[in-house]
Amino acid sequence: MASRPEVVAPPEIFYDDAEARKYTSSSRIVQIQATLSERALELLALPDDDVPKLLLDIGCGSGLSGETLSENGHHWIGLDISASMLNVALEREVEGDLLLGDMGQGLGLRPGVIDGAISISAVQWLCNADKSSHNPRLRLKAFFTSLYKCLANGARAVFQVYPENIDQRELILNAAMHAGFAGGIVVDFPHSSKRRKEFLVLKCGQRSVNASMLSRSKNEDGESCSDEDSEDEENQTVCISDRHRPRKKPKKNNKSGKGKEWLLRKKEQMRKRGNVVPPDTKYTGRKRKDRF
Amino acid sequence: MRLLTHNMLSSNIKGVVNGFPLRIEAEKVVEKTVEMNGEFLKKMFEKIDWKAFVDASWAMGYTELPEEADSSMLDSDEFLNRFHHALLELHLEEGALVCPETGRRFPVNKGIPNMLLHEDEV
Numbered sequence: 001m002a003s004r005p006e007v008v009a010p011p012e013i014f015y016d017d018a019e020a021r022k023y024t025s026s027s028r029i030v031q032i033q034a035t036l037s038e039r040a041l042e043l044l045a046l047p048d049d050d051v052p053k054l055l056l057d058i059g060c061g062s063g064l065s066g067e068t069l070s071e072n073g074h075h076w077i078g079l080d081i082s083a084s085m086l087n088v089a090l091e092r093e094v095e096g097d098l099l100l101g102d103m104g105q106g107l108g109l110r111p112g113v114i115d116g117a118i119s120i121s122a123v124q125w126l127c128n129a130d131k132s133s134h135n136p137r138l139r140l141k142a143f144f145t146s147l148y149k150c151l152a153n154g155a156r157a158v159f160q161v162y163p164e165n166i167d168q169r170e171l172i173l174n175a176a177m178h179a180g181f182a183g184g185i186v187v188d189f190p191h192s193s194k195r196r197k198e199f200l201v202l203k204c205g206q207r208s209v210n211a212s213m214l215s216r217s218k219n220e221d222g223e224s225c226s227d228e229d230s231e232d233e234e235n236q237t238v239c240i241s242d243r244h245r246p247r248k249k250p251k252k253n254n255k256s257g258k259g260k261e262w263l264l265r266k267k268e269q270m271r272k273r274g275n276v277v278p279p280d281t282k283y284t285g286r287k288r289k290d291r292f
Numbered sequence: 293m294r295l296l297t298h299n300m301l302s303s304n305i306k307g308v309v310n311g312f313p314l315r316i317e318a319e320k321v322v323e324k325t326v327e328m329n330g331e332f333l334k335k336m337f338e339k340i341d342w343k344a345f346v347d348a349s350w351a352m353g354y355t356e357l358p359e360e361a362d363s364s365m366l367d368s369d370e371f372l373n374r375f376h377h378a379l380l381e382l383h384l385e386e387g388a389l390v391c392p393e394t395g396r397r398f399p400v401n402k403g404i405p406n407m408l409l410h411e412d413e414v
Contacts, residue, residue, distance in 0.1 A: 051332055052332040077297050083404075090403070097296070098403070100404050100405065100407060100408060102409070105408070106414075108301055108303055109300050110302055110341070113300050
């Protein structure tokens, strides 16, 4: 991503009418959102009993991710802070219920009623302090504790996030762990910088599920590789966050510069091309005095 | 907003102990037909706060729900139909939700309740 919307403006201002429309009319974004939400739904690992569930879509925007939930037959409640995005969602006649709200203020929901929560590219917004009253740490805490409360026992929450750096990832993860969640990060396509996607998979309470299904992330070949730190002590693998990125080579520091000889040769070259070049004097290519 | 969502929502204002249920001030109610799924209704029945649900349906102008309900009633198709209609087909389009403790109004426009809090309420 060339520029991060998070650094441009607060979400309720960045996603104005024009941006909201642009966002939803871009077929590329629509497609990416659909794949992401399908993957998030997969990671939610809902019990396979064909009963529709009540899910929460945090940062639902124009309902692109909610559409995937509806297609899978689930009922959902969407929360977003941008009224313009919600208006687009209304125009698209999404099936879920929409709420205008700020996740950093906590979710006002009754305890234990939600069967699962997903959030596509939204949680990293919480790391910003857009108003003087905002404290990212407190907002993350409010969000995760209220989410923990409203989730049913054994429910999961899957957040696709774009953390800006390792610190942000740590901040988000720490807030989640403090709220009582268990879980970790699943990285899809860890070796591709473009397709690389991170999912924060959080578990609330206990539910006996097939853990092996979850601790797999997708690889380039479509094969699965175990990257999430699984509960199994023996099979514990290191989280591969950023390890694959090549370290930047230290730049050669040539302090002595290029030298007088090189400079004179270049000046001669320029003269031959007919450029205006200052004459060679005793000062040419001479090192400056230290006191300069 | 459906009554399903209303039954899950509570007021989130700082210092409010019991922000549930939010009182409905209905100005406009619309009905949208959706397919019925008995399994889902039975699952939801356990989670629904029935008293709040009945009060809410009254506020929306739907009075055919019994005041008391238990899980044995779920076998009756007539009850299921009413439950389904009130839970998923009635939409609060315009109006407001009122916090039972502080009386703060959360306006509902075009079916979207504005649950944004002011800075001093967080």
